[in-house]
Amino acid sequence: MLDATLKTQLSAYLEKLQLPIELRASLDDGDASRELQALLVEIASLSDKITFARTDDDARRPSFEILRSGTDTSVRFAGIPMGHEFTSLVLALLQVGGHPSRESQELLAQIAALEGEHRFECYFSQSCQNCPDVVQALNLMAVLNPGITHVAIDGALFQAEVEARQVMAVPTVYLNGEVFGAGRMSLAEIVGKLDTGAAAREARALDEKAPFDVLVVGGGPAGAAAAIYAARKGIRTGVAAERFGGQVLDTMGIENLISVAETEGPKLAAALEQNVRANDVDVMNGQRAAKLLPAGDDGLIRVELASGAVLKSRTVVLGTGARWRQMGVPGEEQYRNKGVAYCPHCDGPLFKGKRVAVIGGGNSGVEAAIDLAGIVAHVTLVEFDSRLRADEVLQRKLRSLANVTVLVNAQTTEVLGDGGKVSGLAWRDRLLGSEHRLELEGIFVQIGLLPNTEWLMGTVELSARGEIVIDERGQTSVPGVFAAGDATTVPYKQIVVAMGAGSTAALGAFDHLIRAPLRSVGGTLSAAA
Template sequence: MLDSNLKNQLKGYLERVTLPIEIVASLDDSEKSFELQGLLREIADLSAHITVTERADDEHRKPSFSINRPGADVGIRFAAIPMGHEFTSLVLALLQVGGHPIKLEQDVIEQIRNLDGDFAFETYISLSCQNCPEVVQALNVMALINPRIRSVTIDGALFQDEVEKKEIMAVPTVYMNGAVFGQGRTSVEEILSKLDTGAVARKAEALASKEQFDVLVVGGGPAAAAAAIYAARKGIRIGVVAERFGGQVLDTLAIENFVSVQETEGPKFAAALEQHVKSYNVDIMDLQRAESLVKGPKNIEIKLANGAVLTGKTVILATGARWREINVPGEREYRNHGVAYCPHCDGPLFKGKRVAVIGGGNSGVEAAIDLAGIVSDVTLIEYGTELRADAVLQKKLRSLSNVTIIMNAQTSEITGDGKKVNGLAFKERSSGETKHIALEGVFVQIGLVPNTEWLKDSVALSKHGEIQVDAKGQTSVPGVFAAGDVTTVPYKQIVIAVGEGAKAALSAFDHLIRHSDSEETAPAVKEAVAA
């Protein structure tokens, strides 16, 4: 199964294995068992530390295999032939069981080790799912650390009967002890927050004890990362508090328009952002939701959902925006599996296919025009009796031969085959008749929702809820800056957010310099003033 290039790469990785590994395969006489048998034997041939034992008389799913140390079951099993995105999960499991260091903070490792309870996880995945590996790798490493945790990774395509019985329509879907535990991309820390009931209080206490930051960045997307990097390069005290580091980028399937990066995936881009930020002396406080901002006489306070309060001499708000949803059946189930929100990013993935655009405003009509040059045909669906886009855009749209416009229609459902979108149902508002369109993609273009609900009484917002900023990223509150999709700056693109984040950081530092008469001013700021 492994080509020569992949074998050479894997052999290089397996040279890091220092402890013996026993792979125990549960096989039958099926074609897939034969395929898995071949893969495991190839892996064993690449390292003297790895042996394979085959069994046909156990009660495990077939085909499947566990990765153990001789005489000890470490609780990691794959009911899958882990190629595609999950090949990395397989390699990491082999390395970690084989003695390679686990890349987690020591306090996180201790928290996993001290969990009280028996936890049996089953994770249903797809080999083409880009979000699944993080969940698989998180649960595998937890099983390796704590013997009371078991992790089984199940390829839904391989065990379709289980998927149908449990009515699983999206991956990753995680079951714990037989009950649904969660869906979607999930990190070790997020899993721990659900399992360790005392973790929230301990985390709040630790956060509340932190010293004041020179610049406190709220958010975890591209704008926040750029702000943190530019501020950290000034040698001052920087903190980043984020609900989810990576932000909306984590949900982006492909990025092909970030200058100098020809093509990448959202999760890879987010990981690169995080590693870049971590290369500086930045205090990252992940999985923390901000609830309020209060401007004091000498600092700005950010109160978190867990009750902790962080303070900064300056604050940069970069909480981003989220796509406005239509809230119909099928929308969330098929997100990133045919349901998309960014035609600039995801449009090329639908080349030659049939798509629908929901929304007749400027963003919807612009999306339809852009997509018409890529896909086979576009159906634009507008709730009202007329399009709301600018006249020049409407004229262009109507000139395109592969565009169909349906007005006075209410989308009622996005349909699919369990893996991807296959159509859209809508109701004609004039007649009440329901109709269905066969297609492969649906682009929801009814606007963005800025993540500013928690700021309504703190900073000036536009009528659309965006933070109003000037040319330097300054908000209505002195010392508080903002950047990225959460602001009034037009064109919500990653490359623009990065630039705005850098600008906000430089503006915040300039603010510190101009208000540096306090005895508490950081040495780096004093040096800048003296220079």
């Protein structure tokens, strides 16, 4: 199961185990069970603190429990946690085995103090880059609090269960048998949903923060670069981000980042956050900006958050990025996560053997169709224009696939469903005007990005496309407010471009600070914004 390199790395990690653990498997006679047993036996052979036993005490097979010997502390995986979930397996082994978490002591204490019984089930796919964060968060909660249990379920392996519950997006989390949430969620977000007083406490703490010299709004490549460049000037820097990493977290293969042959979005996002924190930046994750207030008489710009908290700063760098653009047709929102999906890597395995459509003929759409063709029964690529816009090398690959149909001059008009899930797609031929229907089970939307700037309307000058208008230094129409990345009028939406733009915006903000006249703020001298 494990190659020599991976086995050596895992063996080194397992030296950190402090307490004995047991791997207790529930198996049947299938190939997946034999594969799981081989993996667990191999893991047990790497440490004298791990034992393996076949117990067959769980209805889901293959599955296994990681149990702290002599206690009820455990987590369970239904399936074989490889792919993106192998890291989740390693962390679960360590944490059940007594290795401490690196999360803040405040958050760990908050988890331990949660009252009541919480039975979590999380459906994942091995190709989903968003799933590990959720799986790992729920596993840690189960280790810390005896009232919390968690089983991580491979949706591709337990297809009948997925269909019975109509799970069409991962990660999907159930709590005590009811849907708790879908999509990427941080540990703090999950705990906040359970601890109803947490949001108010956090808002009060944010309100009490001293003003920043540079406040970065957004934690993607642009925001990370801006924060690092600002902090290295020795000035007080903060980052408020809805989710650190931004759109990068939803990106799988990255092969055009200079000096890096290839990487994956979540790995890059983790490296960015580590780099930012190493520069003593105050990172405020899980915070969505709601309103920007230009500098008042005190020279401070204010950013009001969705929680009601207000952050103050002498300058601000906006790096809020972009999100997947929606089709805007009837039925799309109704069947979101019920057949309408935006991440083929995450949700593709849930549609194994089914018929799907991909909307969009650019690089992302054609790449999605190619990837899905290896999983599903048939892919129909639907393009509004008269031709595909993807690179020719991708189009050649697409044309070589027997189970792909391409429709051009095709306008999607409605997502069809039976009330519970997607059943088809209605489209109109733009040349002939004729109406058509496709019977299918899934629709993957890949039609570009939309800037996250609605909250800035009426405050900062925006382009006709909703992008923040900036000059060569990243300066916006509001003094002291700079911007960078995919949310701006920069012509090319690329990670490396966003990093450079973030650095430029931070340098612009610093230049603004040192050139502004000094004034008295709260009894101390400060540069006026």
